[in-house]
Amino acid sequence: MKLGSTALAFAMSIGLVNPVLAETVLKVGLIDPPAHIDVIASQRVADRVAELTNGEVKLEIYPAAQLGFASDMLSGLKLGTVEMFVGATTWLGAFETDFWVPGTLYVFNDQEQAREMHQSATFQAMNDRLVENHGIRVLAQNWDRGPRNFITTRPVETIQDLEGLKIRVPPQESWIENFKLAGAAATPMPLSETFTGLQQGIVESTEQASNWLYGNKYHTIANNLTRTNHNYEETGVMISERVFQNLTEEQRTAVVAAINEVAGWHNEQVAIQIAEAEEKMAAEGINIIDVDVDAWKEHFRANFDTIVEIVGYSDDLAAELKAQWK
Template sequence: MNLFNKGIKLTLAAIAVSSFIAGCGGEEAKEAAPAASASQNTAAPAPAAEPIVLKFGYENNPGEPFDEGAKKWQELLNERSKGTMKIELYPSSQLGSKTDIIDSMILGEDVATLADGAFYADRGVADFGIIFGPFLFDSWDEAFKLNNSQWFKDEEKLLNEKGIKIAAANWKYGDRHTLTTKPVRSIEDLHGLKIRVATSEIFSEGMRVLGATPTPMPLGDVYTALQQHTIDGVENPIPVLYNGKFYEVAKYLLLDAHIKNITNIIVGTKFFNKLTPEQQTMLLETCQEAGEYQNSVVDKVEKELLEKMKAEGVEVIEPSEEFKADLKKASLEFYTLPLTKTWTPNLYETVKANCK
């Protein structure tokens, strides 16, 4: 074979080998291509859902037992939900009055506040109003028994129909006493005194039957009203009276305990119903637990603050047995007032039976 023919054969052989290698490489490329494509088309992880945020507004000031309970609820719900449910706190009426907040929750806003039977009566569940009648309970045990009774559960269902959901009914707000600019040592001393009450007919009429002149106004306006002698006094539990600094302008504290106040934490049914069953359970259980914590704070702080008020020059007046009897006797008129005509017949007797 001459060199020319030999060269041609070698060249053809080289081309054949190259084609084979290229063919194999092409198959590898074809096989690798889907993997590369799959990698490029992998979807990015979906962004985490925004947490549910509930705005909790109340008149109480920072540092009060109620505020401490609110912080505990905030902590418990955040922890239990792993950050998917959060509570923002708005003390000192930052979200407006209680009435404003209740209006907002009924319309569907994600807000919460504290409320009670007097406000429920104003919202159309009339029988609930009796809970804030003066001297209805003889002990805290009676008050808690009523809140755990079937009667209370039945009334709660009616409240749901009005757009309000009770998240917890176990927050002890405290005995409501009367702080005044003049000493009150008998029922006659109460007569004519202008006493600030919450903006509810129940509170107004409850104070009126005791002989005072009820003056409804937001709690945030009370200090100035006392200072300017627009009112002669204010009624509330000791922690509220102390933290509002009302003792600076009113120096007489009557320990009448005219209402044993268990408050409720409420949200709108529109807000509650859009939660999943699991979220609803977390909301209710953590609110109940926070209430138990808050109650322990109330019991401890009331004694401490009473001593502080004394140190600030407040005269603490323990009503005599005769004075107590006069107050209880006068309070019975409340349960026969025109506003009670909307109540279920024999409601007073029914409630008293559910307390025992």
């Protein structure tokens, strides 16, 4: 018997289901393509959860936005109509503004610091507010997404090359304002329209981690990869609080344990995938450009206080981040 968690709870309450034999099915949505490491890692979690719960809990993985785009799935988590979502915690800024912060360029020194910050007391307090105010629980946020780089139809070698560059950005204020302040023509565009937009010349550039760009074949329509390492994000594994509360304590513990067990392997694979993607792009004739990252970092960090004011990050979060800069 396969039941969603809400239906299962109701059926058990009226005695229609033997709780020993019941199977709880949780659908897990991602926007990433099937070959992306987040999808592969999610399947590993599903396999491990099945082991730890003796088949009581089954996670079904739905990549490539089959359950909707990120904003749709997050809204579903809040309403309890979507059970789980695996994706960048940055999207949570739609509910709690401080979560937008990884979308601010060069706010973290490197991936390790980004990961540590996401596991800090500051982010835990953000998570607590998310549960209380919006019914979304972040079970873990220690899966690296890899540094974001530019892929462009014309070479971008210096900060000055950003002037007037038509760059696709997520429809998130942090990204938009960063690039506007740098003189770029920031163009908010849904991810689902970005490939076509780049192909048709509506935009000249987009930016993501190299493995994501390669996996989605952006190198086939834009032949310049500029390695700026301008954003570091973490993937979060999120669940509807309604769904979470319908699990037994043992089942909750099993799900969280499985997610954390996979984290180290996941992060190793991210680094491998990025290196392989960049090697393949170079072999396929893509122009790979390395920049003076320290100069870019200095330039964008000079605008950080302005971004804080525009987006509305909390003063304490901004001060904590700046204190860690190097």
